[in-house]
Structure formats: structure tokens, C-alpha cells
Amino acid sequence: MDKIIETELGTIQKVVVEKMQFLYTEVSNDLESQKKTWPEFEARFPSLTGRKMYGLDYGKSNLYRVCSLVRESDNGETFGLNQFEFGEGTYMRLRLKFEPPELYEKIGPAYTLLIDQYEGSINWNLPLIEHYKAKNILDVMVPVAKQ
Structure with missing residues (x-):
């Protein structure tokens, strides 16, 4: 991994996202659809313990995938749910560490940065990625060309 850059939102670092198998549901890429879909998606599982949750933003196609590994x-x-394999990619990751709901309010500014x-x-x-690591930790990732 490359150097870590400190910002007021959190740390930025280049990472490689490996291939992953996801269960997912797809919705329009707007905040209201996302807010409505997350609880419905999570309710499908008998337990969320140990589940790794992701949001994939396919901006150009106006699609957002709510995912679990x-x-x-x-x-x-x-x-x-539907299932698909995500290929790999190089990403710039901004790790947010805030308590909800402030954590969720920082997603937009993190992508902008x-x-x-x-x-x-x-x-x-490649899609933009949100990886929900813990209640108060979220990785926001933007794909970049390999250098």
C-alpha cells in the first residue's frame, strides 16, 4: 500500500480490492432509494453478525447495489437475493470514523474530496464503493487506474 494522507475527514490510502462474491439488490442511485433499501436488505438475513456490507455506486448507469459478501x-x-462476482480493482480509500448519524452525513463530502x-x-x-466496516467506521473508495 502507498503512503497515508491525513485529511479532516479521515485517512486516504491506495488499496487493491480483491475479487469478491456478493449477494445484492439493485435500486436507483438516489439517497431516498438507498435509505429505504438498506433496512429491507438487512432484514433478509437471520443475523447481521459477521456480515460484511457494501454499497456499490454505478454512477453512469444510475444504479446502486446494496451488497453483502x-x-x-x-x-x-x-x-x-441476486448474486454476482465483483472483479478486482485499485482504489483510493478514505476511512471515515464518526458516530452515526454523522458518519452517514460524511459520505457525500468524502466522495467529493x-x-x-x-x-x-x-x-x-468500476463502481464507487462504500464498505461498512463497523458501526462507526466506513471506507469510501474511488477506483483509479493502476499506476
Whole structure:
């Protein structure tokens, strides 16, 4: 990994996102659809313990995927959701550490900061990613061309 850059929102670092298998549902890429869909999506699972949650923003197509990593313990169960494999990519990650609801209010400014800073090297063929690490930790990631 490359150097860490400190900002008022959190730390920025280049990371490689590996291939992942996701369960997902797809909605319009607007805040209201996302807010409505997250609780519905989470309610499909018997427990959220150990679940890794992601949001994938496919900006150009106006689609947003609410996702959970497929777990071995799912034993093939899809919980009525679609499944897909996410390829890999190089991303600039901004790690937010705030308590909710402030954490969620920082997502937009985090994307703005990353897009402004890395505008010339963004790979728009890959989605923007939100990785919900913990109740108070969220990684916002913007794909960049390999350098």
C-alpha cells in the first residue's frame, strides 16, 4: 500500500480490492432509494453478525447495489437475493470514523474530496464503493487506474 494522507475527514490510502462474491439488490442511485433499501436488505438475513456490507455506486448507469459478501456459512442460500462476482480493482480509500448519524452525513463530502483529488485518474468503468466496516467506521473508495 502507498503512503497515508491525513485529511479532516479521515485517512486516504491506495488499496487493491480483491475479487469478491456478493449477494445484492439493485435500486436507483438516489439517497431516498438507498435509505429505504438498506433496512429491507438487512432484514433478509437471520443475523447481521459477521456480515460484511457494501454499497456499490454505478454512477453512469444510475444504479446502486446494496451488497453483502457471500459467507461460507450461507451454504448456498441466497436469501432471495441476486448474486454476482465483483472483479478486482485499485482504489483510493478514505476511512471515515464518526458516530452515526454523522458518519452517514460524511459520505457525500468524502466522495467529493476523493473525486476532486483524483479526478484525472479515476477509472469510471468500476463502481464507487462504500464498505461498512463497523458501526462507526466506513471506507469510501474511488477506483483509479493502476499506476
